[in-house]
Amino acid sequence: MITGRLSREKPEHYRHVKKPNLGSLRRRFTSLFTGLTFLVLAVTGVLAFLRPFSLSLVGLHALVGFLFIVLVGLHVTNNRRPLKGYLHSRSLWVTLTLTVLIAVVIWQRPAPVRALMGLSANLGPAQERFEMSEGEMVFQYAPDPSYRMQLTIKTGPAYNIATPPRVAIWLENQGAYHIKTLLVPEASAAGTLPYWSFKREGWEKAKREAEEEANIDAVSAATPNGSFDPADYILPADPDNPMPYRLLIEIDQTGDSHGSVEDQASLVYSVEIDNASPQTFQLLDLVGYPQQEEDRDGKEAWALYYVDEGFGSALDLIDSALLTIDRSE
Amino acid sequence: MKERTSPTDRRDFLQQSLLGTAGAGIAIASSAHVTAAEIPDAAEPEITQEVDVLVVGGGTAGIIAAIQAGRSGAKTLLIERNAQLGGTTTTGGVAFPGLFDAWGKQVIAGIGWELVKECVELDGGKLPNFAKVPQRHWMNQVHINQFLYALLAEEKCAEAGVQIACYEFPGSLTATGSGWQVDCVGFGTRRRVLCQQIIDCTGGAEVAGMAGFERLHEDERQPGSYLFKLGKPHEPAATQLHRLYVHGADSTNSRTVTEANLTGRKAILAKLRKDKQRLMHLQPETGFRESFRIVGETMITVNDYTSGRLFEDAISNAFYPVDLHTKSGVKPKPLKPGTVPTIPLRALVPKGSRNILVAGRCLSSDRLANSGLRVQASCMGMGQAAGVAAALAAKSGTTPLEVPLAEIRQTLRDHGQIVPGKA
Numbered sequence: 022m023i024t025g026r027l028s029r030e031k032p033e034h035y036r037h038v039k040k041p042n043l044g045s046l047r048r049r050f051t052s053l054f055t056g057l058t059f060l061v062l063a064v065t066g067v068l069a070f071l072r073p074f075s076l077s078l079v080g081l082h083a084l085v086g087f088l089f090i091v092l093v094g095l096h097v098t099n100n101r102r103p104l105k106g107y108l109h110s111r112s113l114w115v116t117l118t119l120t121v122l123i124a125v126v127i128w129q130r131p132a133p134v135r136a137l138m139g140l141s142a143n144l145g146p147a148q149e150r151f152e153m154s155e156g157e158m159v160f161q162y163a164p165d166p167s168y169r170m171q172l173t174i175k176t177g178p179a180y181n182i183a184t185p186p187r188v189a190i191w192l193e194n195q196g197a198y199h200i201k202t203l204l205v206p207e208a209s210a211a212g213t214l215p216y217w218s219f220k221r222e223g224w225e226k227a228k229r230e231a232e233e234e235a236n237i238d239a240v241s242a243a244t245p246n247g248s249f250d251p252a253d254y255i256l257p258a259d260p261d262n263p264m265p266y267r268l269l270i271e272i273d274q275t276g277d278s279h280g281s282v283e284d285q286a287s288l289v290y291s292v293e294i295d296n297a298s299p300q301t302f303q304l305l306d307l308v309g310y311p312q313q314e315e316d317r318d319g320k321e322a323w324a325l326y327y328v329d330e331g332f333g334s335a336l337d338l339i340d341s342a343l344l345t346i347d348r349s350e
Numbered sequence: 351m352k353e354r355t356s357p358t359d360r361r362d363f364l365q366q367s368l369l370g371t372a373g374a375g376i377a378i379a380s381s382a383h384v385t386a387a388e389i390p391d392a393a394e395p396e397i398t399q400e401v402d403v404l405v406v407g408g409g410t411a412g413i414i415a416a417i418q419a420g421r422s423g424a425k426t427l428l429i430e431r432n433a434q435l436g437g438t439t440t441t442g443g444v445a446f447p448g449l450f451d452a453w454g455k456q457v458i459a460g461i462g463w464e465l466v467k468e469c470v471e472l473d474g475g476k477l478p479n480f481a482k483v484p485q486r487h488w489m490n491q492v493h494i495n496q497f498l499y500a501l502l503a504e505e506k507c508a509e510a511g512v513q514i515a516c517y518e519f520p521g522s523l524t525a526t527g528s529g530w531q532v533d534c535v536g537f538g539t540r541r542r543v544l545c546q547q548i549i550d551c552t553g554g555a556e557v558a559g560m561a562g563f564e565r566l567h568e569d570e571r572q573p574g575s576y577l578f579k580l581g582k583p584h585e586p587a588a589t590q591l592h593r594l595y596v597h598g599a600d601s602t603n604s605r606t607v608t609e610a611n612l613t614g615r616k617a618i619l620a621k622l623r624k625d626k627q628r629l630m631h632l633q634p635e636t637g638f639r640e641s642f643r644i645v646g647e648t649m650i651t652v653n654d655y656t657s658g659r660l661f662e663d664a665i666s667n668a669f670y671p672v673d674l675h676t677k678s679g680v681k682p683k684p685l686k687p688g689t690v691p692t693i694p695l696r697a698l699v700p701k702g703s704r705n706i707l708v709a710g711r712c713l714s715s716d717r718l719a720n721s722g723l724r725v726q727a728s729c730m731g732m733g734q735a736a737g738v739a740a741a742l743a744a745k746s747g748t749t750p751l752e753v754p755l756a757e758i759r760q761t762l763r764d765h766g767q768i769v770p771g772k773a
Contacts, residue, residue, distance in 0.1 A: 197485035265681065293684065306687040309483040325483035327454030 048099050055092040061085045070141045079143075130166060132252065151190075151204050155182045160190055162203050164255050169347040172268070172305075179274065179337035186274040186338050187287075189217035192251060193267045199224035200266065201251035211275040214287055216311035219323040224249070255296075263296035270305065272338055279333035286310040288335055289325055292344050305342035396540045401427045401513075402744035403737075404532055404545040406520060409437020410447070410726045411710035411733030412551030413503045414461045418737025418765060419549070420510030421461075424744050427543060428512050429534055431519045432635070435503040437553070439726060440496045442637030443577035443591055447726035448491030449669045451480040452690045457667040460767030461506075462730025469494045469502050475587050487671050487684055495586040515541065523548075523560055528747070529705050532557075547740035547750070548706045551733060554601050554641035555700075555712035563700035564645040567602075568717060572639040572675040574599025576614030579631035580622055591631060594618060597677055601638035610636045639675060639711075639724060646714025647696035647751070655719040656685060661694035663755055664770040665739075665762065666731035668693055674721040691722070692770040695750065695758070698736055704749045709736035734767050 065082035072078065097104060107113055127134055138144040151160045158174040172190065180186065190204035199220040206214050228249050248254070254266040273287030290305040309325035310332070316322040328336070391397065401424075405416040408430030416428040428435075438444045447466055450458045470477055470492060478490040507514055518536035529546035550557040559565050577591040584591060594617055599610035614636050622629050648661070652672060668691045671682035685691070697714040698707045708714075709732040711724035722728075738761045739750035746753065759769045 195486070262678075295681075297681075308687075325485075326481050327483060329481075 051092060051095045051099055055089070055096050058085055058089045058092055062089055069143055072142055132256075135164065151188075153182070153185055158188065160204055164252070167348060168256055170268075171345045171347075172270070172342060173345065174270070174342045175340040177337040177340040179277070179334040180339065184274075186272050187211075187214055189214045189271045191217055191220065191269055192254065193220065193269060193291075194248075194254060195265055195267075197267075198227065200249065200254060203268075206271075209275065211273075214271045214273055215313070216287065216289055216323050216325065217269075217271045219311075257296070260296070265293055265295040265297070267291050267293050268305070268344060269308075270342060271311075274335065274338055277334050279331070279335065282331050285332055285335035286312070288328070288332070288338070290339075290342055292342075294344070294346065299346070299348055301345060301347065303344045303346075305344060307336075395538055396542070398542040398544070399427065400544045401425045402545065403427075403547045403549060403740045404429065404530070404543050405512075405549045405551060405737075406532075406557050407431075407437065407551035407553060407710070408435040408503075408514065408516075409441075409551060409553060409710065409729075410439055411729040411736070412437070412549070413465070413507065414730045414733035415549045415551055415709050415737040415740070416512045417461050417506050417510045418734045419741040420507070420512040421765060422738060422741035422745075422761065424547075424741035426510070426512045426741075427515060427545070428507060429515045429518050429520070429543075431517065433516055434500045435507070435514070436496065436500045438637050439494070440500040440503075441633065441635045442575075443496060443633035444575070444637045444726070445496035445499065445587065446488075446491040446493045447730070448488065449725065450492070450727045451478070451490055452667075452669040452685075453688055454481055454483075456480055457669055457690050457768055458727045458731045460731065460734045460762065460765055462727060462734065464766065465499070465502055465506060466492050466494060469499045470587075472502070473498055473587055487682060493587045497586060515539075520557055520560060523557065525561070525705075529744075546705060546744040546747075549733075549736045549740050550706060550708040550712070551710045551736075553638060553710055553712060555644045555708050556603075556642075558644050558700045558703070558706060558708055558712070559642060561700075561703070561706060563703055563706075565642040565712075566645060567642045568640065571598065571600055571641065572721070573597045573677070574601075574610055574614070574636040574638045576611075576618065576636045577631075577633045578618050578629065580625060580627040580629060582630065584631035591633075594621075595675075596636050599636050599638055601641045607635070607638075610638070640717075640720070641712070643712045643720055644700045644708050644714050646708075647699045647701055648694055648714065650691075650693070650697050650713070650715040650719045650723065652716055652718035655691045655715075655722055656683075656689065658685070658689035658691050660771050661692050661696075663695045664692035665695045665735035665755075665758060666693040666728070667691070667768060667770050668723050668725075668728035668731065670722045670725045670728065672718050672722045673725075674718060685722075690770070691719075693723070693728070693732055693735070695735065695739060695755070698732060698739075699751055705743070707736045707740055707750050709733040731767065734765065735762060738762055738765070 062082060062085055065078055065085070069075075069078050069082055130138070152158070155176070157176055160172040161170070163169040174188075187206040187209055188204060189202070189206045191202040192200045194200050202217070202221055206217070231249065254264050257263045269289055269291040271287050271289050275284065277285050279285050288310055289308045291308050292303045292305045294303070307328060309327050311323045312326050314322055314324055403419040403424045403426045405412050405419065405426060405428045408416070408428050412428060412430070413435050416426050419426040432441050434440055439447060447462070450456055450463055450466075456463070467477065473495045475493065475495075478492060480490065484490045504514065515534070515536070518534045518539060518541060520532050521535040523530050523532040526544070529544070530548055532543040532545065532548065534541040534543060548557055555565050573595040576594040576596050578594065579591050582589070594614055596610050596614045600606040615632070618629070618632065654661075656672065669685070671684045673680060673682045693713065698709055700706060700708065710729045711720065713720075713723060713732060715723050735758065738758050739753055742753040742757060742761065743750045762769050
């Protein structure tokens with residue numbers, strides 16, 4: 022006769038497997054919830070880096086982040102005993118130092134970090150900001166915490182916020198070669214801004230050719246006016262020997278007639294920036310208007326011509342353009 | 351060194367020799383010979399002559415000063431230490447004078463522009479379009495054929511009745527009651543010139559210095575440029591020459607000029623050996639940027655220059671960035687849009703002088719202002735103004751500063767020059 026309790030032994034292969042201790046319902050809930058919110062944060066974080074700014078995406082990431090903070094707090098409370106053990110571990114100091122170091126480096130945004138941010142379709146453009154209002158257009162560009170540029174364009178009487186003019190902002194070296202576009206003009210049925218477009222295409226072509234020829238010096242070396250890297254001009258590796266560069270804007274109001282002229286050409290303003298003689302405030306000067314012509318080889322080119330009597334309201338699009346460079350830390 | 355074209359074999363040699371002989375024969379038989387005029391008393395080493403205006407230095411400013419003085423009716427003698435006229439433009443090879451324009455308008459014209467324009471047109475070249483914004487300041491410099499320029503300068507001097515005396519330079523000068531006695535020395539020639547007015551266009555105010563007027567000289571000067579061409583042939587006004595900076599170059603006297611030239615040429619010889627390239631072109635002299643400048647009745651400061659100060663006695667415009675060359679190169683400081691510096695007559699008059707003017711880079715200016723004022727178009731403008739002032743002073747028996755400014759300005763306008771301001 023069989024006595025005692027009915028044997029409920031598990032098969033052999035189960036015998037040595039210990040059932041995981043999932044703890045109480047509260048613990049299980051917290052852990053799962055923390056893990057899943059982390060998943061949301063990870064996915065939205067990667068997407069926020071890769072894709073242009075999206076309110077839904079960044080909003081989701083930020084608000085779930087707050088929830089994640091609460092859940093992590095609960096998770097820490099649930100696991101305070103084992104976590105306490107970490108406080109006495111040597112690894113604590115190593116990881117703490119590493120974390121602080123990473124945070125400081127990212128916060129300071131040195132060149133490699135800026136380059137990484139530049140790869141982001143969201144963070145890259147956020148390094149530059151353009152705002153347009155009725156009274157002024159403000160463009161901010163901070164390639165470094167110690168080098169913050171702001172271009173404030175005070176609008177003129179011909180400016181209309183309802184039909185704002187197209188604006189391009191870019192940098193050129195002393196050789197009048199485009200080195201970086203700071204603001205791409207809004208796409209328009211009227212086409213692109215001709216002078217900026219011509220300069221940028223020339224730069225892209227020259228850069229491509231230099232890269233094809235594997236002429237490393239021409240691509241990256243900080244040789245006077247031979248570099249394609251804007252950093253060589255804005256923040257030169259050798260601060261004692263900076264290369265002056267120019268900031269230019271091209272501005273155009275589509276269909277702005279004047280006298281017998283149906284559509285006045287765009288106007289180009291510029292200012293030279295010389296880090297050897299740093300100035301905080303500099304006004305941009307009117308340079309001229311672009312006109313298509315042929316270069317020596319018979320190819321299409323755009324050159325600037327001094328403004329003549331063919332211009333009226335185009336000259337009133339802006340009142341003044343002030344460049345401010347804050348070089349303080 | 352690169353191989354020249356295929357070595358000449360015996361057959362080629364004979365053919366070329368024959369053709370060369372025949373060619374020479376044809377040339378001699380047709381038009382390639384002329385006869386120089388007989389110089390009266392050529393064997394006599396000492397001569398004396400009287401002129402109204404003596405221009406010393408047949409360079410950028412001197413040619414224009416002499417032509418203007420001649421056209422204004424003054425009996426004019428132009429003394430030049432080298433073999434040809436043109437100075438920095440021809441002997442130095444800096445054959446791209448400028449800048450005649452600023453901000454879309456011509457600001458310097460007159461005889462200098464007339465000469466440059468004719469040179470370009472005769473050479474089949476193209477003048478810059480002043481309505482076009484130059485992407486860099488030097489883009490509106492006018493590229494000319496230096497050899498043609500020297501010939502045209504001689505022709506225009508002759509047309510203006512200017513007598514040219516090459517290979518000569520003043521050895522001493524003495525003030526006389528009505529002007530100056532200048533004793534010039536050349537090879538086989540000792541020329542005593544009695545003149546009413548002197549225009550010192552030597553570049554380094556050598557005559558003003560000789561007369562005892564105060565001059566300024568920097569311990570460290572801007573480098574000179576020795577121009578040459580290795581490898582490819584040089585086509586005047588179409589291709590660029592190679593440039594060698596000659597640091598320490600000083601045009602003060604024959605010894606310093608010799609030293610600069612020998613140093614430059616030695617370096618070029620070393621370079622062609624190293625690069626194994628043929629020497630295709632070599633200027634005979636260094637192009638100098640800086641030596642002495644006078645202390646004048648007024649001095650143009652860099653603030654005057656960069657602010658475009660309109661002097662009350664302004665007689666000429668100038669235009670160029672502040673452009674100081676140093677051992678580490680040059681970083682031109684462009685002028686602010688709309689700025690056109692002016693040159694006052696008093697900056698051409700040595701302080702305390704009566705019958706002597708300077709024109710060219712030795713005008714009274716501080717060093718930074720001078721780095722912009724020294725360029726050719728500005729020097730041509732000064733030369734023409736000095737030519738007018740000296741000729742009018744000689745004609746009226748006064749000093750250049752006593753000639754009414756309105757008369758100087760009107761004469762300048764009559765001869766095609768652009769006078770600053772509305773006065």
